[in-house]
Amino acid sequence: NTTNLLHLLSIIMKKTAHNGILNGLMRHPVCTSTIPTSPCADNTINPIRGLVDNLVINPNPDKPFLRLSIGDPSVFGNFDPPPQVIKAVADNLTTSCYGYVPAHGLVSTRSAIAKYYNTASSPLTSNDVFVTSGCSDALRIAMDCLGSEKRNILLPKPGFSLYQTIAGNRGIPVKFYDLDPENNWSIDLNQLESLIDENTAAILVTNPSNPCGSAFSVQHQRDILAVAEKHGLPLIADEIYQDMVYDGESKSFGELSEHVPVLSCCGLAKRWLIPGWRVGWLIAHDRHNRLSKVRDGLTKLCQVIIGANVLIQGAVPQILETVPQSFYDDTLKRLKSASEVVYSELKDCPQLRPFKPQGAMYMMVQLKIDQFEDIGDDMEFVEKLITEQSVFPLPANIFGIPNYVRLMLTVPEDILREACQRIVEFCDQHKAAVPRKISRIEVAP
Numbered sequence: 001n002t003t004n005l006l007h008l009l010s011i012i013m014k015k016t017a018h019n020g021i022l023n024g025l026m027r028h029p030v031c032t033s034t035i036p037t038s039p040c041a042d043n044t045i046n047p048i049r050g051l052v053d054n055l056v057i058n059p060n061p062d063k064p065f066l067r068l069s070i071g072d073p074s075v076f077g078n079f080d081p082p083p084q085v086i087k088a089v090a091d092n093l094t095t096s097c098y099g100y101v102p103a104h105g106l107v108s109t110r111s112a113i114a115k116y117y118n119t120a121s122s123p124l125t126s127n128d129v130f131v132t133s134g135c136s137d138a139l140r141i142a143m144d145c146l147g148s149e150k151r152n153i154l155l156p157k158p159g160f161s162l163y164q165t166i167a168g169n170r171g172i173p174v175k176f177y178d179l180d181p182e183n184n185w186s187i188d189l190n191q192l193e194s195l196i197d198e199n200t201a202a203i204l205v206t207n208p209s210n211p212c213g214s215a216f217s218v219q220h221q222r223d224i225l226a227v228a229e230k231h232g233l234p235l236i237a238d239e240i241y242q243d244m245v246y247d248g249e250s251k252s253f254g255e256l257s258e259h260v261p262v263l264s265c266c267g268l269a270k271r272w273l274i275p276g277w278r279v280g281w282l283i284a285h286d287r288h289n290r291l292s293k294v295r296d297g298l299t300k301l302c303q304v305i306i307g308a309n310v311l312i313q314g315a316v317p318q319i320l321e322t323v324p325q326s327f328y329d330d331t332l333k334r335l336k337s338a339s340e341v342v343y344s345e346l347k348d349c350p351q352l353r354p355f356k357p358q359g360a361m362y363m364m365v366q367l368k369i370d371q372f373e374d375i376g377d378d379m380e381f382v383e384k385l386i387t388e389q390s391v392f393p394l395p396a397n398i399f400g401i402p403n404y405v406r407l408m409l410t411v412p413e414d415i416l417r418e419a420c421q422r423i424v425e426f427c428d429q430h431k432a433a434v435p436r437k438i439s440r441i442e443v444a445p
Contacts, residue, residue, distance in 0.1 A: 044169040047161040047398040055395075056383045063390040066411075066419045071210065073273045073361060073410040079334070081273045082327040088318035089311065097314045104302040105131025105281070105313060112317035113281050117264075122255045128284045130298050131316075133308045135240040135267035135280035140166050142236045142263040142282060143204070145297040147172035151201035153236070154192065158364075158399035160210050160238065175200075176400060181355060181366070185214035193227055202234050202263075203227075207250060208241040211399045211406040212364050213339070213357025215250040225253065225260050234261040234291070240270050240280075243328065245359035246336040254285030261286045261294075268312070270361065271328065272319065279312045338409040338416060339363055345420035351427040361410050364396065367403045373432040378403050384430070389422040 059065040073079040104110070110126035118124045132138040139162065147153045149171045155163050157176035167174045177192040179185040192203070205224060208215040216224070228235055237253040242264075254262040267280025282298065284291050307313075339357050346354045346365060353366040367381055375381050378395040382405065385391050396404035411419070 039171070040169060043171060044165060046165045048394075051379075051395060051398050055379065056387075057392070058387050059390040059392075060386075060388055063422070065390045065392065066415055066422070067392045068407045068411060068416075068419055069392045069394040071361065071408060072275055073270065074275065076410065076412055076415070078412045079273050079331070079410045082323050084322040084324070084327075085272055085274060085315075085319050088315035088322065091318060092311060092315040095314065097311045099310070101307060101310050101313075103305075103307040104299050105129065105307065106310070109313045109316045110281075112320050113283070116320045117252070117254075117283060119255050122252075122257075122285055122287075124283065124285075127295075128286070130282040130284075130302055131308050131313050132265075132267070132280045132282055132302065133305060134275075134278040135238070135265050135269060136162055137278075137305075137308070138265035138267065138280045138282040139163070139236070139238060141298055141301045142265060143167060143172060143202075144170055144301050145294055146201045146234065146236065146263075148201070149173070150199060152197075152199055153201055154195055154203045156187070156204070156206055156209075158211055158396060158401040158404075159204075159206060161398050163204060173199075177203075179209070179212060179214075181212075181364070184358075185209060185212040185355075185364075186216065186220050187224060189223060189227055192224075193231075196227075196231050196233070200231070200233060202236050204236040204238065205253065206238040207253070208245055208359030209362075210241065210360055211362050211394075211396060212355070213360050213362040213409075214355075215245045215248050215359040218249055218251055218256065221251065221253060221256050225257050228260045234263065234294075237262055237264045239264050239266050241360040242266055242271070244271055244332065244335070244361075246332040246339075247356070247358040250359065254283060257285055257287075259288065261288075261290045263291075263294075268316070268319070271331075272323070273331070277309070277312045279308050279316065335361060335409055338411070338413065341413055341416050342407060342409065342420055345417060346424065349424045349427050351431060352423075357409070361408060363407045363409060365393070365405050365407060367405065369403050370435045371432055372427075372430050375430055378405055381405065385423065385426050388429075389426050391419045391422050391426075393423075 107126055109131055110129035113129045114124040114126050132141060143153060143166050152173040152175055155174050155176050156179055175195045177195055178188045180188055235253055239252055242252055252264060254264045262285040264283040268277055269275035284295060342363055343354050343356055346352050351368050351371040355364045357363050367378055378397055382393060382395045393405040393407050396406050
């Protein structure tokens with residue numbers, strides 16, 4: 001009966017409590033303990049997110065908020081993709097683009113990319129191409145394939161912050177080589193070579209540069225390749241802005257290399273103005289078959305996410321075939337015009353030093369901190385600029401260089417001019433009567 005059942009249950013509970021079982025469960029509740037994260041998650045740090053999370057953003061409510069910080073050409077609606085791009089995707093909707101395809105990309109897509117970038121000095125086939133989920137995924141795959149916890153990769157400073165995010169996620173040690181602003185942001189080759197050791201896996205280069213807007217001369221590219229060849233190292237080339245040079249001459253490292261293996265990372269995002277479509281590619285330039293094992297590794301790493309978007313990658317052959325040269329020429333013309341507008345607006349401001357870009361979509365501007373009365377670094381400059389003038393450039397310390405800001409050039413001209421005029425007004429309001437002495441701590445990288 002019920003009374004006997006309750007008596008029996010009481011005896012059982014007393015015995016289990018005596019043995020410590022029940023007490024143990026009560027001391028350590030299963031459902032309230034904190035579950036730890038993995039080192040992979042803990043080490044994944046995006047410097048831009050760290051900036052945004054810590055930056056005080058309180059725009060002046062009396063002035064429209066002007067963002068010159070986001071590297072997305074589609075934000076303002078003035079840099080739209082060509083109609084041929086839209087048609088290519090629409091046409092591809094009528095095909096069987098619904099299922100899985102090879103993880104490293106459709107053969108037709110890889111063949112079209114190989115044909116598009118093929119040159120007499122660097123012949124390519126579909127076997128040299130790996131389709132990825134954007135250029136950032138191509139960079140991830142390349143760094144994953146060559147780097148490891150014991151094999152370091154050399155990165156540019158200043159450089160795109162995602163490189164550090166990828167390396168930290170995988171536990172890949174990195175070293176930073178300097179870009180020289182006094183020499184058109186070229187690489188300090190002596191310093192670069194001093195960083196190479198027996199555990200160096202690759203040199204990562206960015207050309208044209210984000211954030212600098214610079215483009216290496218062909219001779220400088222050859223000098224970089226000579227350093228890599230001397231030490232038997234491959235290059236990882238971030239070439240998302242390839243063919244987006246409007247001042248000077250610059251080529252793909254893969255096209256120029258005779259002996260150095262090059263993993264070139266590119267995609268649709270910038271040249272075709274569709275960053276949200278997330279299709280990129282990695283091209284293995286390998287004239288002496290030194291990447292035979294690496295190719296297998298690249299294929300395996302493409303299988304992690306089972307390949308890029310099938311609808312968009314299926315449209316790539318038509319995109320590459322039908323977009324007219326006039327579209328590319330017009331984009332470069334407009335970017336150059338924007339760079340000239342910003343330079344002309346800022347060049348006479350005593351507290352600033354703009355650097356003329358040659359390609360990509362950005363301009364770097366140096367802050368002469370000693371010329372400001374109450375501003376100590378680029379972070380404080382940006383915070384106060386937002387608060388007082390509602391203008392948001394990107395502090396360049398997230399790229400590894402202090403006391404610079406990066407300006408985006410794909411902004412409508414009227415907004416660019418308004419933003420620059422506000423920046424100049426801000427600088428005048430905060431100028432120092434007498435240049436301050438800057439301590440070493442303030443200028444340390």
